[in-house]
């Protein structure tokens with residue numbers, strides 16, 4: 001143990017004899033490690049972001065979303081009596097698929113809250129009672145919309161966290177708010193929802209904090225006026241189908257596609273979004289990214305390693321005499337190999353450490369300047385460090401071997 | 416008294432390209448424990464070559480060599496290195512100190528490769544340095560020492576592990592006659608203390624300090 005420590009100390013001292021040379025020789029490794037760290041962190045950040053978005057949608061879920069139609073599509077829809085997403089779609093799916101655990105419905109309304117002291121414009125939606133479970137939402141106060149509310153078309157509502165906050169004293173269960181011409185009783189407040197910033201529209205997430213939920217069926221009293229002049233009245237804007245397990249999602253999606261095709265007469269007035277599929281896609285892109293990352297890391301560390309090998313060969317030939325002396329006082333070939341290997345590993349390892357420091361700085365800069373999501377994981381620190389050690393051993397081996405196989409006597413007489 | 420060195424029929428050939436030069440041509444040398452032997456001979460006669468073979472730094476082309484009763488002819492590099500590390504101390508004409516290490520560290524160097532526990536290393540280094548009379552120069556680098564002092568450091572390095580055998584290749588070759596005498600006195604003292612010494616020299620004056628003088632000529636003792 002003490003000997004190991006001594007070998008390391010001696011190696012560091014030898015390296016410090018040529019500080020500038022040592023510093024220059026590890027530049028390549030520093031850059032390589034920096035690149036690896038930066039890329040692993042950026043990749044990890046991107047992966048996490050898309051993952052968390054997708055996971056918030058629920059990997060067990062399938063979404064059917066109403067889409068706005070072009071005029072010809074609308075005519076076709078009218079001809080085939082397709083009315084967009086309806087509550088009947090829900091029933092058909094429930095009947096048609098055995099592995100469906102639950103189907104929740106949601107209808108975005110154009111109604112607005114009126115007469116509030118402070119300017120707020122929450123999104124008002126009508127939804128089924130199970131929406132709260134399917135989307136894994138939680139309440140901080142009161143209750144969510146119940147089956148009883150649906151049945152009796154009760155004018156009740158549940159408000160999001162932001163809305164409740166802005167409403168102040170009114171934002172509590174038991175108080176009343178006005179939506180269009182009607183008074184709704186607040187029965188519950190949602191717990192704050194951590195919304196991840198969405199970038200791609202395919203995984204657009206709702207901001208539940210800024211929503212007001214009313215029972216499905218009560219929208220009739222709110223949307224009436226628009227019904228006459230607007231386009232075909234859609235009953236629902238979104239149907240969320242929840243399966244029991246993630247491995248049932250793709251099969252179920254196929255089945256739903258068929259059911260919808262038949263019942264809508266082939267009119268594509270809806271869009272199907274499968275988070276699991278998105279997840280698999282993002283994993284595939286991640287794999288490509290990893291290959292690119294791996295090759296860049298490999299090349300940069302190769303270049304760094306060659307620099308190390310070069311400097312170690314110089315060191316060995318400069319220290320021929322020292323090698324002879326050490327051999328004379330009892331160093332075996334292994335001792336010489338170890339001595340030079342330790343030196344090259346110390347070089348690359350310190351290159352790795354500096355690279356990590358520089359890399360963390362770089363990653364921070366990228367995040368703060370470009371605004372990219374990054375994540376420095378333990379893995380993204382350990383990987384480049386291990387690689388730097390490996391480079392030290394791999395590229396130090398040949399020079400060390402050169403040193404060890406020198407003839408001790410010629411080495412002693414070397415000038 | 417038993418022999419420390421029993422070498423017989425030692426041949427050494429060097430091949431350079433296609434030509435082979437024969438340097439040692441059947442050397443027989445026996446050295447008792449606690450003996451002080453000098454080897455003389457003209458330049459190029461193979462004195463250093465013989466010394467390196469005796470010191471396990473090189474191998475003979477053929478011959479038998481028993482060091483302390485142990486056959487070292489077929490030993491591996493590792494075994495030879497062990498023997499050098501634990502039983503042999505070298506002193507060279509050109510001192511061969513490491514320039515970036517100070518006096519103490521130079522003398523300590525053999526303990527890197529010494530097989531036994533080095534707990535007493537520090538004290539042993541101090542004792543060795545005191546024996547060569549340089550205890551007040553511990554932090555000095557070789558460049559800050561005179562030739563005679565450097566040779567004394569080299570001697571301290573050779574005796575620090577208390578080797579069975581000290582091999583000196585023209586230890587007085589690079590110093591003046593006064594220093595040369597000091598160094599010889601040191602060897603004398605070591606020999607009196609029980610060290611076996613084999614010393615190569617050109618100088619018959621120097622050789623006269625030894626108990627026995629062997630003369631090498633054209634690869635053979637005469």
Ligand SMILES: Nc1ncnc2c1ncn2[C@@H]1O[C@H](COP(=O)(O)OP(=O)(O)OP(=O)(O)O)[C@@H](O)[C@H]1O
Nearest residue numbers: 429430431438456457458459460461462463464465
């Ligand atoms: N590694 C080697 N390769 C080829 N020839 C060598 C080698 N080592 C020594 N020789 C040759 O062997 C011969 C003896 O060399 P050695 O150094 O033993 O002589 P020496 O008696 O010590 O001479 P000096 O008194 O000048 O030191 C010389 O002719 C030398 O050229």
Ligand SMILES: [Mg+2]
Nearest residue numbers: 462463464584
């Ligand atoms: Mg010689």
